[in-house]
Amino acid sequence: MNSRLSASLVNGRRWDGHAFIPCNLHIAAGRWSERPPRGAPTLDLAGAHVLPTLVNAHDHLELNHYPRTRPREQYANAADWAQDVNALLDQPSYARLRAHPYEAKAHAGLVKNVLSGVHWVIQHGKPHPYLFQRAHSIRVLSAYEWAHSVYLSAPQDVQRAHARATHNRRFYVHAAEGTDARAAQEIDTLERLGCLDERTVLIHGVGIPAQTVTQTLKPRGVTLVACPTTNAYLLSALPTLTAWRGALAIGTDSRLTASGDLWDEVRALLDSFGALAWEALHAAPHALGLPIPPAFAVGTPATCTVIGPGLTRGNIQLVLFEGQALWGQPALMSALGVRTVPATLDSTPIALHPLLARWIRRATLEESGFTLSQPAVRRWW
Numbered sequence: 001m002n003s004r005l006s007a008s009l010v011n012g013r014r015w016d017g018h019a020f021i022p023c024n025l026h027i028a029a030g031r032w033s034e035r036p037p038r039g040a041p042t043l044d045l046a047g048a049h050v051l052p053t054l055v056n057a058h059d060h061l062e063l064n065h066y067p068r069t070r071p072r073e074q075y076a077n078a079a080d081w082a083q084d085v086n087a088l089l090d091q092p093s094y095a096r097l098r099a100h101p102y103e104a105k106a107h108a109g110l111v112k113n114v115l116s117g118v119h120w121v122i123q124h125g126k127p128h129p130y131l132f133q134r135a136h137s138i139r140v141l142s143a144y145e146w147a148h149s150v151y152l153s154a155p156q157d158v159q160r161a162h163a164r165a166t167h168n169r170r171f172y173v174h175a176a177e178g179t180d181a182r183a184a185q186e187i188d189t190l191e192r193l194g195c196l197d198e199r200t201v202l203i204h205g206v207g208i209p210a211q212t213v214t215q216t217l218k219p220r221g222v223t224l225v226a227c228p229t230t231n232a233y234l235l236s237a238l239p240t241l242t243a244w245r246g247a248l249a250i251g252t253d254s255r256l257t258a259s260g261d262l263w264d265e266v267r268a269l270l271d272s273f274g275a276l277a278w279e280a281l282h283a284a285p286h287a288l289g290l291p292i293p294p295a296f297a298v299g300t301p302a303t304c305t306v307i308g309p310g311l312t313r314g315n316i317q318l319v320l321f322e323g324q325a326l327w328g329q330p331a332l333m334s335a336l337g338v339r340t341v342p343a344t345l346d347s348t349p350i351a352l353h354p355l356l357a358r359w360i361r362r363a364t365l366e367e368s369g370f371t372l373s374q375p376a377v378r379r380w381w
């Protein structure tokens with residue numbers, strides 16, 4: 001995508017660290033600018049939220065085409081859920097879903113993220129070259145170390161992955177995903193392995209007492225990624241997130257356990273913890289040491305998602321990615337002078353940049369709630 005976008009986005013609201021405040025933003029030749037570019041269109045955002053680079057800090061991109069699965073009503077530990085699901089995966093309905101090529105499965109996960117306005121996603125799994133293609137309309141973090149979990153990974157693998165990590169190449173691991181004693185003990189295990197420091201990012205952390213967070217983990221620089229809809233679904237519990245304030249990011253996990261997309265997670269956190277959700281969403285690039293410039297920094301490529309008044313993907317007004325208008329409400333895309341392809345998202349008409357439409361058409365697995373108009377057939381009679 002190489003058309004250079006110039007526009008002014010007025011009457012939006014951006015997060016200042018404590019609250020949303022009115023803002024006018026300007027883009028000149030695809031970059032944030034101090035002044036309105038001459039002769040460029042002005043878009044009235046009508047008080048919508050303007051969010052800088054949106055990060056989904058935890059996903060399993062290749063698992064988003066599975067149905068939400070919970071063989072038992074409630075679990076005390078995700079290790080038991082993993083064991084139950086492992087047995088299910090050989091049943092024909094799951095085996096059919098497993099049989100799709102990795103690229104097709106991962107593409108479905110990327111499409112889910114793009115259609116929720118996410119710009120960066122952190123994969124939990126083995127790095128695969130498909131994830132890091134520049135042609136994607138989204139970035140997948142390539143600089144990471146990982147181990148699946150304290151309960152599934154061999155201790156020496158956890159230790160080795162952590163040893164390879166740096167400040168800008170963090171070590172991600174599922175930990176304390178439960179409400180029982182086993183979950184809390186996983187933190188003792190990580191401590192014994194020497195794996196709790198500023199390079200460590202724990203996923204879930206439901207079973208960690210608030211005192212451990214404030215007295216040990218936060219002082220060491222450990223970060224948490226919260227996936228609230230997954231925790232509520234499997235464990236009927238959430239981590240002690242207030243204790244993690246300032247060292248927190250938000251992830252979706254996959255739809256095998258999550259209820260939808262990043263906005264479902266944000267709404268779940270807003271319900272339980274209020275403004276902490278907005279803090280965590282905005283803090284992710286810094287908290288995780290990601291190569292993302294400060295929000296709206298003049299001279300950097302314009303990336304943002306405009307959403308409102310509701311907080312669902314159907315309320316997304318506009319998504320800009322690295323200086324391009326990727327998709328949005330038809331009236332806004334048309335005001336920007338972008339040639340578009342029509343589509344429908346959760347019954348709302350949207351308009352897509354043609355290259356995004358072409359990229360989505362590569363999908364062989366359908367995104368529920370999304371329909372792309374077929375290209376007109378050119379006939380000669």
Ligand SMILES: [Zn+2]
Nearest residue numbers: 124174203253
């Ligand atoms: Zn996960």
